Each structure stands twice: as structure tokens, then as C-alpha cells.
Amino acid sequence: MADRPLLEPLPADLPEDWTSGQIVAPSGADAGLSEQHGYNYLMRQVNAAQRAANAINERLADGDIENTITVDGGGHMEVEEALGGPPYQITVTEEADAPITAEDVGAVPLPDNPQKGQALIFDGSQWIPGDVTTELPVASAAVLGGVKVGESLKIDKGVLDARYIRSGTASGSFSAGKTAVEIPFYTLTGGLIPLTTFSIHTMNSSAVETEFKWEITSSVGGSYVLHQQTMAHNQGVSGSFAVAKINATMLVLLGGISGQGNTLRLSSSAGVGTYRVTAVGFGPTESE
DSSP, X not given: OOOOSOSSOOOOOOOOXXXXXXXXXXXXXXXXXXXXXXXXXXXXXXHHHHHHHHHHHHHHHHTOSOSEEEOTTSOXXXXXXXXXXXXXXXXXXXXXXXXXXTGGGTOOOOOSSOOTTEEEEEOSSSEEEEEEOSSOOBOOSSOOOBOOOOTTOEEETTEEEOTTEEEEEEEEEOBXXXXXXXXXXXXXXXXXXXXXXXXXXXXXXXXXXXXEEEEEEOTTSOEEEEEEXXXXXXXXXXXXXXXXXXXXXXXXXXXSOOOEESEEEEEXXXXXXXXXXXXXEESOBTTO
């Protein structure tokens, strides 16, 4: 910071209360007045003011003035170049902060202008643009690639679902008041109708011997026996069969077994034992 032209401030205490008839003397005391009323004191202050004005003029001519301007609140402005002659004008501009880069926060920057379909490969220190691809390779046992979704599958909100595969079960016990049960085919698979596989298991856990009978029946009449067997204590029997749709309400047995219907009927001659039926259907429902 440059030195001030005035080491001490001027007193600025010359009297301004003169009255008519007062005497001016070399010393104010000679005329019974204060020191400041003296003629010599007056001249000393006038000369001090002139010397200060000359010093300021020399500083301005050399461009040697303070290059730091302090602002209230603790801030300051820097003058970057020497000032020329007056008049002087100070323009304050705010310097914008530089944008934050990936390096500033310790991140690895991505390549500039990546293309659509382009893979980025990280080599341990930087991201490297890969080849631009527009389609996936066909998936195989040795290649990780793309596959198409077939008709028996669906994608719902990003989730792959086998919408054409449904299953259901029905189970219970026979009794004296319930020696037979009827199970409509469609109720086990939620309406899945083109092809359905049924697995049946009946078990006699009582001491009474009973005959289990499995039939396919139709609401329009007629029945077809799938299996019929007498079971003693702690004996059971299992089997399975497949059916396919032939019209809106009827299913036909497959696998060389004759018969058609829409209901599975299970019975126990003695009203004892348990049953369990599991059905797995493949294909769309009537509404799909």
C-alpha cells in the first residue's frame, strides 16, 4: 500500500468568529486572543495545506495511488492497472465461478459425444467408447445375447411372466355325508382351456375298506371312468391324465383314453379317505 501524502491530518482549526475592531498580530496573544488568531499560525496552516495539495498532485501524475480499496463489511477491490489522469471511474464486476468438473469431485469423466447404442467400457482408470451396435447377437449356450418373447410369455412393466401357464389344486376329505365331490375343470386353472394336465391322488387312512372311483362327467349327461380301485387301510392310488378343448364347454381326454366332459367326479364308496387334485394348464384363456 502506498504512503499517504499527509503523515498527520491538518487541524482545520482556524478561527471563523472574527468581529469588527479586532486586531491582527503576529501572535494571537499579542492582541489578547488565542494562538489560532495569530497571523503566523494562519500562514503556517495555509502553507501546510498547499504542500499537501502539491504532494497529492505529484502522486496522481505518477499513477501512484493505493491499488486496494476496502469495502464495508471486510471485502476489498484490487486495481489491476495504474490509473491515468482524472477523472477516475471504478467499475465493479463479479467474477463467475468456474464450472465444477468430474475431476473436481474425484469422478471419472465420460467420453465426449457418445453415440446411440454405443457401449462404454471402464478400463480401471477411464471410460473407453466401445463399438456402436444396433442389435444384440442371438443368444445361445455359449453367447450372451438377445431373445424374442414368444406367444406363451408376456412382459408387464419390465417383468417377464408366463401368462399362459397356470396351476390350481383342490383337496379335501370324504365323509358319510359326502361320498363324492365334483370339480369343474376350469375352476382349477382360472379359465385356462386349450391343454390341461390333471394329477389325482386318493388315500384311505381309515380302517374301513373303500372303493375310489375317478370319472369325467358332463353337464349334458354321460360319464367316463378314469380309474376304479378298492383300497384297504393306509392304501392310496395316484394317476394323471390330459385333456384338450373341443368346444366352449367340453374337454376331451388325450393319450388314447376315450371320453369327454367338463367336470371331474371323485367318489369313495364308504365315505372315507382324502383326495387331492393338481391341474396345470397351458394356453390363453377365452378372453385372451
